[in-house]
Amino acid sequence: MDETTKTLLEETDGGTGKPAGSTRKKPAVQSRNPERTRAAILEAARREVAAKGLAGARIDVVARRAGTNKRMIYHYFGDKDALYLAVLEDAYRHIRNAEHRLDLTRKPPVEGLRELALFTWHYFLDHPEFLSILATENLNQARYLRQSSSIPEMHSNFISELKDVLRRGEETGDFRAGLDPIDVYLTIASLGFFYLSNKFTLSTIFQRDLAAPAELERWGQHIVNTVIAALRPF
Structure with a gap:
């Protein structure tokens, strides 16, 4: 098999001529749930403040625990x-x-x-x-x-x-x-x-x-x- 033929087969689905993955379902885009996100942020912040106090609490740790990012925290709550x-x-x-x-x-x-x-x-x-x-x-x-x-x-x-x-x-x-x-x-x-x-x-x-x-x-x-x-x- 020459290199050209091999490349064409790799780019098609089983040699049928269809683009590889054309029959695969695209992953569903999860819809946002503002209440769930807000509750997750609050829970993560509660744990962080309880463990470290206000001065020691870090927004990036809260974001990681809540499964979100700092931008969303500022969107829902403003500042620290x-x-x-x-x-x-x-x-x-x-x-x-x-x-x-x-x-x-x-x-x-x-x-x-x-x-x-x-x-x-x-x-x-x-x-x-x-x-x-x-x-x-x-x-x-x-x-x-x-x-x-x-x-x-x-x-x-x-x-x-x-x-x-x-x-x-x-x-x-x-x-x-x-x-x-x-x-x-x-x-x-x-x-x-x-x-x-x-x-x-x-x-x-x-x-x-x-x-x-x-x-x-x-x-x-x-x-x-x-x-x-x-x-x-x-």
């Missing part, structure tokens, strides 16, 4: 600060939406407070990145949080629900009068946040593995008992 604010808002939105599904306004007061306390504890356990993001924003003295227009509203709704639980508990005689819903929530959150934020140092100091499953379960019940006892009439 705007992306970080979106991460903050998404983190708070997630926990507030989950709390709302507890449907506290339809629960007996004591049961509602017990469920809220356990929910908060288990949410902190299941979402350590949430605590890391909060720590980052506290280092920034809530500078970015103050720029959000949506976060105050979602927290206002949550506090209104908690206020209703406390009011009904006062009416049934389960809770004392004049309880501040913000004080109650701070008590619940701080009992969990302090424990988890300091579990390694406290475990070393007191020679007790505070991260052990049995210890975590025991502390969750301690939070419930402490909160309910603090709300009882004197």
